[in-house]
Amino acid sequence: MIVEWKTTRVGDQINLQRGFDITRDGAACGPFPVISSSGTSFYNDKAMVSGPGVVIGRKGTLGTVFYVEGDYWPHDTTLWVTDFCGNNPRFVYYFLKSLSLQDFDVGSANPTLNRNHVHPIEVLWPPREEQDGISYILSTIDGKIESNCLVRRNLESAMEQIFKSMFKGKEEKDEALNWCGRSFAKYTSDQNRASDGWSIVKFGQITDRISMGPFGSRIKAENFVDAGVPVIRGSNLAGMFVDGKFAYLSNEKADELSASRAEAGDIVFTHRGTVGQVSLVPDDGEHKRYVVSQSQMVATVNEEMCSRYYAYLYFSVGRGRWEIESNINTTGVPAISRPSTFLKNVTFPLPNRELMSAFDGIVRPMFNLASQCDKESSILLELRDLLLPKLMSGEIRVKDAERMVGDVI
Incomplete structure (x- = not known):
């Protein structure tokens, strides 16, 4: 002892x-x-x-x-x-x-x-002195995670407001802030857009690719491995970025399912189950490639035409979210009929190049910082979960844990 x-x-x-x-x-x-x-x-x-x-x-x-x-x-x-x-x-x-x-x-x-x-x-x-040291270490980790979450929430809120501010002045203020609602038809008429360089396109026109996840029968239990290419499921689309605990496919199986791949910068949607989920694949993620599951689909935005961040916000807080949710078939499991065809044909307001470039220049660093916060929090969560049982059992002592935390924070 x-x-x-x-x-x-x-x-x-x-x-x-x-x-x-x-x-x-x-x-x-x-x-x-x-x-x-x-x-x-x-x-x-x-x-x-x-x-x-x-x-x-x-x-x-x-x-x-x-x-x-x-x-x-x-x-x-x-x-x-x-x-x-x-x-x-x-x-x-x-x-x-x-x-x-x-x-x-x-x-x-x-x-x-x-x-x-x-x-x-x-x-x-342990004695009280050891208790104080253990609680200080673990609460320091939790405090940093909480701080990262707060920074990320504030960034997300700011980006949403910047996105909405692009449309102020086109209508009355309350309608502009409710831009994702039914006032959209009046606001996006071709006549209104022609004078300022905006255009109305279909989402498929500004994407290089929109792909579905594979049929469930193409992935069998023996295809899953302890480490490999992660599969993006609905549980991984809880926030701005694809994240969470993944199931993994072998590299060989992922190669076979390359049509359902997702890579950095892609936007992933849920079309069956929790319809309306949308997340970005982070640029600085741990994995270079993913495979989307049968309930998800993935879009690669052509960034010469449109900012991926603008497209993401359009579907997460803008009119695109309403478009998706208003087309859900609620008979049985909620789903979108012919999801890839539907997504390709979603009406998409495309800002002029000057405005798009200015918007991207503002929000891209904010998205990158939010991604860094998420990545650091993920590392800290793993460290906390490693230290918690070992500190409580005495396997790792306070001084050793302090050095481990100091290397991360």
């Missing part, structure tokens, strides 16, 4: 108690978060507990762990720490995250966590 670390039980270091019942309808608007098993659900004008606090999911979403800085209301679907027994609250948060609490499910139909099954768990526990 590590010197000064001790073998103990969870219940000897913290005390857990079931949260308090409250409904959204019964809450009064206020500043205090109501923390349920899935996180902050709503707010109330009264808090039941003074912060800082640690809350874990007890029912429904099992084993989730939340750290709360200020006063809060722990929901009935949670367990909350009533007494930290002199331990560092943030360390307790990370410690509980390192436990596989979902394995202590005692529910039948609905997953349930009982504190009487958590308290007796035998663990190795």
